[in-house]
Amino acid sequence: MSQKQHVTLTVNGVKRSLEVEPRQLLVHALRDDLGLTGTHVGCDTSQCGACTVLLNGEAVKSCTTLTVQADGAEVTTVEGLGDMNDLHPVQEGFWEKHGLQCGFCTPGVMMTAVGLLKHNPNPTEEEIREGLEGVICRCTGYQNIVRAVQYAAQKTSQQGTAVEVAAAGSGSEE
Amino acid sequence: MASVFGSTLKRREDPRLITGNGQYSEDIQLPGMLYASVLRSPHAHARIVNINTDAAKALEGVVAVYTGKDLEGKIGTVPTAWLPPDSNIQTPPHEVLAVNKVRYVGDGVALVVAENRYVARDAVDLIQVTYAPLPAVAEQEQAIADGAPILHDGVENNVAFHWQAGNATDDVFENAEVIVKQRFRQQRLIPNPMEPRAATAQYNPATGEMTLWATSQNPHIHRFLLSGILGIPENKLRIVSVDVGGGFGAKIACYPDEAMVAYAARDLKRPVKWVEDRRENFLVTSHGRDMVLDVEFAGTKDGDFTAIRVKNIANMGAYLSTAGPGVPTILFGLIVPGAYKIPYAAVDVYGVFTNTTPTDAYRGAGRPEATYLLERMVDLFAAEIGKDPVEVRRRNLIQSHEFPYNTAMGLEYDSGNYEVALDKALAMVGYEELRQKQQELRSQGRHLGIGVTTYVEICGLGPSQVAGAVGFQGGLWESATVRVHPTGKVTVFTGASPHGQGEETTFAQIVSQRLGVPFEDIEVVHGDTNRIAMGWGTYGSRTTPVGGNAIAVAVDKVLEKAKKIAAHMLEVSEEDVRFEDGKYSVEGAPTRSVTIQEVTLQAYLAWNLPQGVEPALEGTAFYDPVNFVYPFGTHICVVEVDEETGDIDLVKYVAVDDCGRVINPMVAEGQVHGGIVQGIGQALWEGAVYDEQAQLLTGTFMDYAMPKARFFKEFETAFTETPAPQNPLGVKGIGETGTIASTPTVVNAVMDALRPFGVKDINMPLTPERVWNAIEKGRQEA
Amino acid sequence: MKITFQHTYNAPREQVWTLLQDEDTLVRTLPGCKRLHLVRDGLYETELGLDVGPIKGLFEGHVEMCEQEEPTRYRLKLSGRGKPGELTADSWVFLEDKDGKTVVTCDADAQVSGLLASVGQRVTGSVARMLLGRFFKNVEAELRRSAS
Structure with missing residues (x-):
């Protein structure tokens, strides 16, 4: 497949660098590369919303967002929403x-x-x-x-x- | 101590789930893990002429490609685990990967294993298969017609089984004052748990141990069946299903995919993960319902019911799924008389192979279909004799003093107080005023409809002796171990396998109440065959009535032993010790007492135990219920139909359910909410559609209408509590009642609204188009 | 799935007929045609690169023109297999003379399987119409080219 690309994102406040295929979905970067398995994939067609994360503060579906589209962006997943000591x-x-x-x-x-x-x-x-x-x-x-x-x-x-x-x-x- | 049992407590499972720390099968990441993807047949029926995997194998990152021929003789076939007796059931082999012939769109043809999920998908696209398409059939009545394409050699007319039960002879109908006949189509539904199926397999070549994290409602059943398919002894096979993202019946079955993934992990000596995408889930994971029902219903002019007779032609799909044959037979047929005194009842069921996805249990499994036809027939009968449907129901309901009640289908209903639930629901909805309002609105050309269902269902599956008698190839008891640790903390191991129903919470409530230890000190463990002795899983609303009572019995065993030790510590005889709120005290001298925690510590130290008492403190029970349980209730729905558009507005929905004693009202209410929405989904929106070539047309969430938040207003729910008399906790099941009751309730309401147009029945789902057409047809005929 | 498409050409029927039967024209007018190779009389192997909605990717298959009744009608069969599934179409193409113009009507019965069916069925009809439209427009261009 095509050449990997360098992407930098800030995920839950932490800057992360990744080498990804241009076709990689953001949800797979989060789950497979960054180990943030709280975000789920429930469909292939952007209907179910199980994969919703915040991209620069707006709710987006990470199963139809490419990782490269999130280059330079701030991503918040459920893991960054709040923990048991400080629930959102x-x-x-x-x-x-x-x-x-x-x-x-x-x-x-x-x-x-x-x-x-x-x-x-x-x-x-x-x-x-x-x-x-x-x-x-x-x-x-x-x-x-x-x-x-x-x-x-x-x-x-x-x-x-x-x-x-x-x-x-x-x-x-x- | 305030009663824990019966209180709304926040759920124990939620902290991990709301912070993204759950452990679903797809969340498992292992070093060196490979990804699998399955090539599936695009044809509903075809011979496989040739498969060329060269290009796929040559792709960089591909580790292995398997076809059906590669696996032949190395892996077993997928078995059916419910064989209804005296039904001449045919169980043609279901290959893990098709060898010579595919029988439905989605049938597995090849498995690719690659270094990452994207490469696996690329490789699937590179496999060249030459098919010779065969005529296909998707609809069951067409499939049994002469000249229809035959799916399996030797299965004449595609009839998989023919099962009959009950007794309602012709003369009963010939002598009846009133007979109503109606055909209903229970459309095919797609369960769609939000988590697609997934499996991650890890094999240890040195020990021969296989661990499979899989989306299962019943890990021990999966272990049992997969052990046979894979040839791995049960003591070397571990199935883990800790967090499962909903099942609704679709995660009961044993599928080829999980077996293949485990096979590949063993063959390649590397962990392999497979995750179904939603389109595969639509195509491959079991479907539900799909029955053609011809019903005859007899009664008197005064309104007494006398007989019901049903012919059911059920679409089983291309293969018989694990529990599939039990759904249109046992789970459907036995509850056909419902909550009424009907002297004669009979069912005649054909299970039919078609070129479609196999069908199996879907929330309610058989009981929604039976309840639907009965409750629709009651309304049609009431209309026929010109009486109010509530009055007719009330007249025929089994009375509270008549329990235990033996039905025409041979069941013994345990308990009930049907009229209390009916009256409560009528009061909540304001039935009399509604009928007046309906009249007023009708005069203004507005069409309000009121639908009522008074249901009973059979759940808490079930006594194992009965399971055996009805052909279920397993037991239906449940195991529980209650282990009190030296510090007094408790771990509960249950063979039930909850996947969203909240039993980590409600089971802890049972133990806290009975054992007198704080709720916070109790952990509930489920979904791991290496941690739990044995279990039959979660389905058929059995988790609380069977699994919960197993826990109660296990706690009682703990208490029995603890009492001996307490008496010894207090230096009195056992008869003089009483137990309350976690404390053993001396009768008549309440200040002389020891806590259960103090007793536990002594049990573990074992420095000074009474003679004949073993150290440690835990209780294990294998609880086999003496009977099923029979929850009941009344649901009422009010709709308004727009005659210009056929659109249905859900104005009000009231549910009164009785599941015996309620352990946690919030959790029970949640089960009712979810059930209602799924049942209304069937009534108004959902339905799988196949074209004439047996291609599934509703294969995504764009095409298959799932209920959404904005489709509803708030429901009003309430419980009546009639303790179940035949189990220690007095509980019944609540997981499926909403689905069972709501479908006929809504359809009855719509038909009630359409009465001025002479519309008697519309096939579900009641889309605006169908409703509008029915109105138009009614107008033309008037 | 039944699809009907109609297009009127400002040219005599014989001219349109000849153009429609011509292999070179076919290569240029079949939407996305990358290759057309004669197997036997009237039967071609072809590769179509399509990109309309869900029907996207390279389709390999056959185009067959047969049962010609010059200049009024012929049968056009199409079968293709690509990543998103398989499609077959069996159609009759009618040419009708109308005041010196030619009305061409295509009556097709199309079937799709696999992803195309489960995902694309809702739009397959309109996509097919669009592709047919492209084909007829391309033929129009060919007509103008040969006229100039």
């Missing part, structure tokens, strides 16, 4: 409201929710359901996902500040 309000909402069952779509759904709340911090139930158009969950029936997002929105507004995704590390070379 969206993670907290999913736990509190039983917004997940098998958990496979969950990282992507949560990243989608983060993107949704960034643009609309106080969504109505209808707006949340519309905002989840790009994700498919087969387990929950969505009702508790909606409650989880509502929880996160409320929590965020109570804190009085827009919650920025915590960027771990100082951006130094790996």
